[in-house]
Amino acid sequence: IDKFYSDPRPKTTIYAEVPEGFDDTNCEVFISYDGEPGALAQFDVWDGERFTEHYGLIPIGLEVHFIAVGIVDGDLHYSIHSATITADHVETIDDFSAIAEDALIALIDDLP
Secondary structure (H helix, E strand, C coil), rough: CCHHCCCCCCEEEEEECCCCCCCCCEEEEEECCCHHHHHHHECECCCCCCCCCCCEEECCCCCEEEEEEEECCCCCEEEEEEECCCCCCEEEEECCCCHHHHHHHHHHHHCC
16 A cells, blocks of 8 residues: 555555454455556555554545455455545455355456
8 A cells, every 4th residue: 555655635544354263364355446457455464353554554535445355165255345445444344255266356357
């Protein structure tokens, strides 16, 4: 999310919470920015309870999609949430569904 370091809008921390049983060993969380094709940031910090990004700040009001992927019993599962970033944003991701890798790639490619 370093892309927004110089953005003049007020910024906030962002977190993504995943269901019990998911953590940095079996799950990854990404964020895509609406209107920025090909831009995808990984939440690369696990604080023991939730994911965040090493820079951790993003402009308030930004339209985004949270993308979580995990492995359940050897199968790929995902969740995609549309969101508008608010102050002290915490995205709760609790609706993982099984999906084939090609189908997930198509869903991500179709994001705004």
